[in-house]
Amino acid sequence: MSLRIVVCVKYVPDATGDRHFAEDLTVDRDDVDGLLSELDEYAVEQALQIKEAADDDAEITVLTVGPEDAKDALRKALSMGADKAVHVEDDDLHGTDVMGTSLVLAKAVEETGYDLVIAGMASTDGTMGVLPAILAERLGVPQVTLLSEVSVEGGVVKGRRDGDTASEQLEASLPAVVSVTDQSGEARYPSFKGIMAAKKKPVKSLDLDDLDIDAESVGLEGAWTKVDSAAERPARTAGTIVKDEGEGGKQLAEFLAGQKFI
Amino acid sequence: MAEVLVYVDHVDGAVRKPTLELLTLARRIGEPVAVALGSGAEATAATLAEHGAVKVLTADAPEFADYLVVPKVDALQAAYDAVSPAAVLVPSSAEGKEIAARLAVRIESGIITDAIDLEAGDEGPVATQSVFAAAFTTKSRISKGTPVITVKPNSAPVEAAPAAGAVEALSVSFSAQATGTKVTSRTPRESTGRPELTEAAIVVSGGRGVNGAENFAIIEALADSLGAAVGASRAAVDAGWYPHSNQVGQTGKSVSPQLYIASGISGAIQHRAGMQTSKTIVAVNKDAEAPIFDLVDYGVVGDLFEVVPQLTEEVKSRKG
Numbered sequence: 001m002s003l004r005i006v007v008c009v010k011y012v013p014d015a016t017g018d019r020h021f022a023e024d025l026t027v028d029r030d031d032v033d034g035l036l037s038e039l040d041e042y043a044v045e046q047a048l049q050i051k052e053a054a055d056d057d058a059e060i061t062v063l064t065v066g067p068e069d070a071k072d073a074l075r076k077a078l079s080m081g082a083d084k085a086v087h088v089e090d091d092d093l094h095g096t097d098v099m100g101t102s103l104v105l106a107k108a109v110e111e112t113g114y115d116l117v118i119a120g121m122a123s124t125d126g127t128m129g130v131l132p133a134i135l136a137e138r139l140g141v142p143q144v145t146l147l148s149e150v151s152v153e154g155g156v157v158k159g160r161r162d163g164d165t166a167s168e169q170l171e172a173s174l175p176a177v178v179s180v181t182d183q184s185g186e187a188r189y190p191s192f193k194g195i196m197a198a199k200k201k202p203v204k205s206l207d208l209d210d211l212d213i214d215a216e217s218v219g220l221e222g223a224w225t226k227v228d229s230a231a232e233r234p235a236r237t238a239g240t241i242v243k244d245e246g247e248g249g250k251q252l253a254e255f256l257a258g259q260k261f262i
Numbered sequence: 263m264a265e266v267l268v269y270v271d272h273v274d275g276a277v278r279k280p281t282l283e284l285l286t287l288a289r290r291i292g293e294p295v296a297v298a299l300g301s302g303a304e305a306t307a308a309t310l311a312e313h314g315a316v317k318v319l320t321a322d323a324p325e326f327a328d329y330l331v332v333p334k335v336d337a338l339q340a341a342y343d344a345v346s347p348a349a350v351l352v353p354s355s356a357e358g359k360e361i362a363a364r365l366a367v368r369i370e371s372g373i374i375t376d377a378i379d380l381e382a383g384d385e386g387p388v389a390t391q392s393v394f395a396a397a398f399t400t401k402s403r404i405s406k407g408t409p410v411i412t413v414k415p416n417s418a419p420v421e422a423a424p425a426a427g428a429v430e431a432l433s434v435s436f437s438a439q440a441t442g443t444k445v446t447s448r449t450p451r452e453s454t455g456r457p458e459l460t461e462a463a464i465v466v467s468g469g470r471g472v473n474g475a476e477n478f479a480i481i482e483a484l485a486d487s488l489g490a491a492v493g494a495s496r497a498a499v500d501a502g503w504y505p506h507s508n509q510v511g512q513t514g515k516s517v518s519p520q521l522y523i524a525s526g527i528s529g530a531i532q533h534r535a536g537m538q539t540s541k542t543i544v545a546v547n548k549d550a551e552a553p554i555f556d557l558v559d560y561g562v563v564g565d566l567f568e569v570v571p572q573l574t575e576e577v578k579s580r581k582g
Contacts, residue, residue, distance in 0.1 A: 244564025
């Protein structure tokens with residue numbers, strides 16, 4: 001029996017670009033280049049390592065919910081070594097919040113068939129970091145999240161979760177939902193061969209009808225949260241910059257004393 | 263007056279500061295009812311009462327420590343069912359966010375994470391968030407169900423507001439999912455004796471310019487002179503000079519202290535995302551063109567190995 005791994009990835013505006021909101025207060029995707037969220041590369045990497053270590057066959061499906069351009073993110077993951085891709089795309093998905101996205105992902109994961117779902121620790125645009133937990137709740141399977149180390153053996157997933165106050169070793173039976181941090185191991189670069197091979201790998205497209213999801217439960221109207229306003233943070237007023245001529249530390253102390261920090 | 267559930271983050275009964283900040287925010291919306299779980303839960307009551315909790319619902323069972331997240335979701339849901347609150351507030355720790363999110367799915371309510379402020383509004387609580395690496399500030403609210411909101415540390419003052427804080431035992435029946443993920447071992451983080459990074463009033467951080475693990479002693483000495491927490495940029499953490507638990511930035515901790523001191527940090531977007539909302543920012547960097555200087559209230563262009571020790575000495579002598 002082969003191990004079926006589904007990696008959930010997100011196509012996001014480049015975090016180093018000048019990100020803005022569109023008029024409807026959704027993330028503006030037109031003015032900034034999009035790419036596979038950096039934090040999801042770690043999820044693809046761990047999926048590849050689990051596949052490489054597996055005794056039996058393993059198959060990696062990379063899954064995204066997003067606009068047409070989101071295929072770029074899938075292509076990147078395929079060029080890293082994932083086997084096939086599923087793209088959920090539907091005009092009614094515009095403006096979907098985490099509750100809607102998790103609903104779509106849960107249905108798509110079930111439709112694809114899975115033993116292990118792997119996600120990144122958070123997206124680099126929304127940065128909530130809660131989708132994997134919600135996905136586990138919706139699927140009714142164990143949540144093994146925020147792992148810095150992960151392994152799968154004999155139908156059991158194990159990993160290390162470094163929390164605020166303690167480091168924990170976790171264990172759960174498959175099927176399960178895992179998320180991995182940026183400490184889990186650097187993601188590989190796609191090889192030229194990988195890039196060429198990715199062009200021939202299958203990308204399956206699904207829409208809301210295929211997943212039997214009501215359009216009213218997703219999109220901006222179906223969102224359970226509402227953004228009322230988004231304002232650019234005012235630029236910080238220019239501060240005092242001095243060049244150290246031997247007294248820099250003392251000058252800084254003087255400033256801190258003036259601000260009552262000392 | 264409507265009741266507001268506040269999830270208590272505590273270590274063996276010692277309430278962590280972000281929970282006290284939540285009580286301040288909860289009082290703006292209604293009457294805080296605290297939910298404390300696990301070992302030491304009852305010991306939290308006195309502190310919570312001092313800060314405005316009218317009731318403290320407590321539960322303890324081995325499941326809270328032995329299994330990940332879900333037992334706590336079951337308990338918070340039991341509290342939700344018992345109280346029918348106007349809102350549920352949870353500290354924005356990694357675990358807090360996961361607990362809140364799973365509760366939100368179960369009670370079919372929207373969720374807002376990482377709020378930095380909260381006020382009452384005509385259509386329910388309005389949450390302020392800092393997004394896109396703190397380049398934008400948004401105001402949002404929940405449009406379905408009972409608002410579930412997680413709030414970042416340092417988002418509100420801790421205020422004394424004595425209330426009854428009556429302890430009531432919460433009866434929890436665990437769901438089938440509760441025992442899905444076993445915690446097979448737990449190693450507490452070694453205490454450095456310094457304040458917790460996200461809660462500290464002052465943070466002193468070092469970056470690429472610190473140039474080696476051993477040189478972080480300079481950063482630590484300054485931090486200790488100020489009673490500050492120590493942070494590190496991703497470059498310093500990736501180089502193995504300082505633990506990841508101290509990383510400030512997009513993929514590390516996001517901090518918002520009264521004073522942030524950046525040493526040898528250029529100020530790439532990755533780092534700015536985690537510290538841009540600090541009240542006062544100062545920097546020491548030998549590169550006058552470093553983007554960090556665009557953010558600072560006071561900057562010194564110079565060698566951190568000269569400037570930082572001099573500053574440390576000056577702080578010590580001024581503090582006597």
